[in-house]
Amino acid sequence: MNREDKMLYTVKEASATLGVSIHLVYDLINKGLLPALKLGSLKIRKETLDEFTKKYEGMDLSDLDHIKELNIA
Template identity: 50%
Template sequence: MEEYLYTVEEMAKILKVNTSTVYKLIKMGYLTTLKLGRYKITKFELLRFLKKYNGMDLTDLADVKEVTFQ
């Protein structure tokens, strides 16, 4: 069965970051969630996030910019 909802922990594994980064993405409005006991992120939201921020450097969420190679 295909997954449609992801927990913060699952999103961290998918994005290859720690859970505190996912919580920061949520808090700063980069990811929208719904709450069913705990925060959940929809598959649609994951795909939207990846498409919107593809090619962007999100290392500093207060200063998101295009990825540059030096």
């Protein structure tokens, strides 16, 4: 089964899909920015990842306590 067919991603799979570290995915979950569910281990729905990237497109998430618009100079 390839990633496009999956309904739920592990934190590791979500991090690979987003191209970020596992630690950042846990931080996003702990801050309430990326909803997850615990089904054995933490899982993130494919739709949730899609919604997350749409919601935060054009934003700078370098500091999760101070999310701001991306400013490319």
